[in-house]
Amino acid sequence: MELSRSEQKRRVKQLEELAEELAALPAAVLNELPAGEELRSQLKEAAGLKHDGARKRLIKHITKLLREEDSPEPLYQFLAGRKGNALLRKKRQHELEHLRDALIDEAIAAQQLARERQEDFSERWRSQTAAEIAAALPGTDPSELSRLAFFFAVSRNPRHSRELFRLLRAAQEQHDRNSPATP
Structure with a gap:
């Protein structure tokens, strides 16, 4: 099944929500994240940003990194274990x-x-x-x-x-x- 453009956009939006949720985690918890070092450091940097524009740009960049991951499923599982499984x-x-x-x-x-x-x-x-x-x-x-x-x-x-x-x-x-x- 080939994904429509609308479905592709919805999936990117889901990854963006995942990035937002991960960026809201404390730095100590991010150290346990089952992801690469670059993704962890970008998430820590996003947590420290106060300016909305810069934070949004960084979240978009993190979303791009998540799209390049093989599967974001371990990250969803990690987040579910930490914050519940609503996402x-x-x-x-x-x-x-x-x-x-x-x-x-x-x-x-x-x-x-x-x-x-x-x-x-x-x-x-x-x-x-x-x-x-x-x-x-x-x-x-x-x-x-x-x-x-x-x-x-x-x-x-x-x-x-x-x-x-x-x-x-x-x-x-x-x-x-x-x-x-x-x-």
């Missing part, structure tokens, strides 16, 4: 919303293609996105995901979109419970 929950919710929207978009496109070809579009249609989601979240039924996306594409009833999101969230929670906790 991590928010990030995961946005990821699930992206998956739901990608699945719905695929169903709508498949429905339009079937209409152009004068073919039947049924709830048993095959979804590549549903298969990718099932691979990422074991225990998820791709046929159920496809079925709910089909119902939304046909009716545009938001109830099906909400049900799809609930199904994805439940699968994510089950996956988190079955996964070993990361330090």
Whole structure:
């Protein structure tokens, strides 16, 4: 799944929020941060800045450093252990919303293609996105995901979109419970 520009901007905004939260940590806690020395020193410098403009520029630079990291997940885990996991929950919710929207978009496109070809579009249609989601979240039924996306594409009833999101969230929670906790 390729990310839209809007989704890319949302993810950068999430990293910017992460940078803000990390910069608010005390210097002693930043020494324990699972990150490179450059990132730690930039965060310490941001904590000491009082001028809003300079601080914002430095936060933007820190966000760029975070984008270059392999995965910011250890930083989210570290922050969750220190301050609670509200930021991590928010990030995961946005990821699930992206998956739901990608699945719905695929169903709508498949429905339009079937209409152009004068073919039947049924709830048993095959979804590549549903298969990718099932691979990422074991225990998820791709046929159920496809079925709910089909119902939304046909009716545009938001109830099906909400049900799809609930199904994805439940699968994510089950996956988190079955996964070993990361330090």
